[in-house]
Amino acid sequence: MTTYLITGGAGFIGSHLAQVLSARGETVRVLDNLASGKLQNLEPARQGKGEFSFLEGDIRDLATCREAMEGVDYVLHQAARPSVQRSIEDPLATHSVNATGSLNLLWAAKEAGAKRVVVASSSSIYGDVEPADAPKEETLPPRPLSPYAVSKVAMENYCAAFYKVYGLETVCLRYFNVFGPRQDPDSPYAAVVPKFLFALNSGQAPTVFGDGRQNRDFTYVDNVVAANLAACTAPEAPGLAINVAAGVSHDLIDLLEVLGELTGGAAQPTFGPPRAGEVRYSLASLDRARRVLGYEPLVDFREGLARLAELARQGRYLS
Ligand SMILES: NC(=O)c1ccc[n+]([C@@H]2O[C@H](COP(=O)([O-])OP(=O)(O)OC[C@H]3O[C@@H](n4cnc5c(N)ncnc54)[C@H](O)[C@@H]3O)[C@@H](O)[C@H]2O)c1
Secondary structure, three states: OOEEEEEOOOOHHHHHHHHHHHHOOOEEEEEEOOOOOOHHHHHHHHOOOOOEEEEEOOOOOHHHHHHHHOOOOEEEEOOOOOOHHHHHHOHHHHHHHHHHHHHHHHHHHHHHOOOEEEEEEEHHHHOOOOOOOOOEOOOOOOOOOOHHHHHHHHHHHHHHHHHHHHOOOEEEEEEOOEEOOOOOOOOOOOOHHHHHHHHHHOOOOOEEEOOOOOEEOOEEHHHHHHHHHHHHHOOOOOOOEEEEOOOOOEEHHHHHHHHHHHHOOOOOOEEEOOOOOOOOOOOEOOHHHHHHHOOOOOOOHHHHHHHHHHHHHOOOOOO
């Protein structure tokens, strides 16, 4: 029996990982301090075939990481203080969770002899590159524009060093704008897809920061789950950073138009000032993901949004 530790498993992406692994009959342990995660997100994983346990705790505490790591084969490290905006308001808090917390976790994994640690990194580490519309390849040097992006670069550097120095197998997956059910629509730091969807569904005008022509490689959560599972065993993956995305970008005005069609909501936005720390264009190269992980996006932008709009219509967005 294989045991997976999912840090941040009560959050958006972590809860999908927990659900899929538990449905496959794997042993799943979730470590989460419920800072932004919710116990309710874990219900599908609890009902799966596999043995499931939840440890409420903080990755900033090494003893907690050690306790969580006992008997673990694979670690899927999702716990973080997400959001570029939050990191601008409080960079120390972002650093302590995303950088120091990740270091604790790697140290505990190394001590316990975990087989592999797959971590959630971010497309934000690329910053703005020239030419702006070129797909971002993993070989580009990181040019972080925000404390959040810096904290993810630090985590990636620790992962690379742990692989080189201790032989702990680590893989960094650089997620590009993930969306899907359970992503929090209510927080002041909510991501753009749930914010727009819920604004349209309640007849409110969505707010666009900037001119709306900034684009993102929006990635449905099922693609991210598939990439994580592949990254646990792919022989060439250790020591690498690998993009996880759809490989197509859409700007915010496109996003609003598609959501408007799918929901029948009025899509007239109000415009606010551009936000500091955010990149303007974001498109992933998937060459490495395809080669190393055998990755292929399963669900594209429109299909993902259609699934999401339908779940929201049925009142099952959080289920
Ligand atoms: N959603 C995206 O578009 C996206 C893009 C790039 C990278 N990521 C990364 O993916 C991961 C998951 O993001 P998400 O969108 O599911 O966010 P989320 O906020 O839903 O999940 C993060 C989880 O980590 C938990 N957590 C926070 N601090 C913790 C701590 N100190 N100890 C233990 N648990 C803690 C939270 O309670 C939450 O359950 C994060 O590492 C994030 O930086 C997400």
